[in-house]
Amino acid sequence: MIGWLDCGAGASGDMFLGALVDAGVPVEILQQAVDALGVERVELHPDPVTRHGLSATHVRVECPPTTVDRRFSAIRDLIAAADLPERARADAIEAFTRLGRAEAIAHRVELEKVHFHEVGALDSLADVVAACAGIEWLRVHRGLTGVTASQVTVGGGVTRGAHGGIPLPAPATLAVLSAADAPVSGEVPYEACTPTGAALIATFATGYGTLPPMRVKAIGVGAGGRDPKERANLLRLVLGEPVGAQATGTATVLETNVDDLDPRLWPPVQAALFAAGASDAWLTPILMKKGRPAHTLHVLCRDDVAPAVREAIFAHTTAIGLRVLTVGKHALDREMSTVDVEGRPVRIKLARVGETVVNVSVEYEDVAALALELGRPAKQVLAAATAKAYRRYPEVAP
Ligand SMILES: O=C([S-])c1cc(C(=O)S)c[n+]([C@@H]2O[C@H](COP(=O)(O)O)[C@@H](O)[C@H]2O)c1
Numbered sequence: 001m002i003g004w005l006d007c008g009a010g011a012s013g014d015m016f017l018g019a020l021v022d023a024g025v026p027v028e029i030l031q032q033a034v035d036a037l038g039v040e041r042v043e044l045h046p047d048p049v050t051r052h053g054l055s056a057t058h059v060r061v062e063c064p065p066t067t068v069d070r071r072f073s074a075i076r077d078l079i080a081a082a083d084l085p086e087r088a089r090a091d092a093i094e095a096f097t098r099l100g101r102a103e104a105i106a107h108r109v110e111l112e113k114v115h116f117h118e119v120g121a122l123d124s125l126a127d128v129v130a131a132c133a134g135i136e137w138l139r140v141h142r143g144l145t146g147v148t149a150s151q152v153t154v155g156g157g158v159t160r161g162a163h164g165g166i167p168l169p170a171p172a173t174l175a176v177l178s179a180a181d182a183p184v185s186g187e188v189p190y191e192a193c194t195p196t197g198a199a200l201i202a203t204f205a206t207g208y209g210t211l212p213p214m215r216v217k218a219i220g221v222g223a224g225g226r227d228p229k230e231r232a233n234l235l236r237l238v239l240g241e242p243v244g245a246q247a248t249g250t251a252t253v254l255e256t257n258v259d260d261l262d263p264r265l266w267p268p269v270q271a272a273l274f275a276a277g278a279s280d281a282w283l284t285p286i287l288m289k290k291g292r293p294a295h296t297l298h299v300l301c302r303d304d305v306a307p308a309v310r311e312a313i314f315a316h317t318t319a320i321g322l323r324v325l326t327v328g329k330h331a332l333d334r335e336m337s338t339v340d341v342e343g344r345p346v347r348i349k350l351a352r353v354g355e356t357v358v359n360v361s362v363e364y365e366d367v368a369a370l371a372l373e374l375g376r377p378a379k380q381v382l383a384a385a386t387a388k389a390y391r392r393y394p395e396v397a398p
């Protein structure tokens, strides 16, 4: 599954949460992430709303009055210590680092000393961790592999900040989006994209453009708090299975020979590569120059995430150079479905050639989780799920 963010009406933290809930992410997942921070009680309330007659979900983020001023370093430490899924935590730190760097540029202060004001900081903190937990839920439960975004409408005019009038687009919004090389335009006379919205787009989007070719499976429509007359204040998250050019085209393989990395570090290297967007990463044992036993690290990724994957290889291994290969790719159209095992859903992945299903595979993560829950061996749950899948798609049964 891939995702595309329609940012034609801008983006903000609450619009992100609305889009996620509207796309099917349980609000409890978002609330748990906020609760995991252990700060003042912040409550998320999803409401069905309309904007210009279009239905959407708005998530009210209710923050109590607070006098706590939070520096960037304190916020980063709070997120680092929170009990969140690992990738959600890493994304939340990344989003706040993007915000912090932007504020540091705008106010000419050091990153560690950037200061977020009281309720603004709490609201933004809740938005960021909840959105990151929501995207992680989509990765785990809907097989989301990547997100791209449209050009971002940022708006124009003036807004009020803690220190007075702020020109729009807000300096932090512009700094975040320019650092991410995101295409922007003004278009409307108000603040369409906030700094938090910009930081979330920049964290999740691996590229920018129009809706990629996909079979659409879910659409999440998130509303902003206001209903300006110029356009429907909506952020749309479109989720679907890639088709056509995305399935058939090119990919990048990065390769490097490594003879001096402590072998205990390979699993965290692999985790870091996946976090950077790798589609797969594997090692081949080799005998390299000077007769040294070593490994070739191969990393396959989409072309647009290759720079991030390259950075991760240099950051996490001892490699000081690598090969970059553009390879042809043909991937079958895929689609997720579920089968029922003892009343619980287990996801299956279907692969099609045209309309014909040619392969069905049971998602092992679901099997392992259900086996744990039922206290049964994973092989039994796998066999039960596979039997159900073959019953539904006898054309692929052995
Ligand atoms: O108060 C300050 S310093 C402030 C700075 C900036 C900069 O761009 S710098 C922007 N703002 C405005 O505050 C709100 C909050 O944005 P969220 O991202 O937390 O929703 C927004 O209107 C910014 O433009 C304040």
Ligand code: NI
Binding pocket: 103, 106, 107, 172
């Ligand atoms: Ni600021």
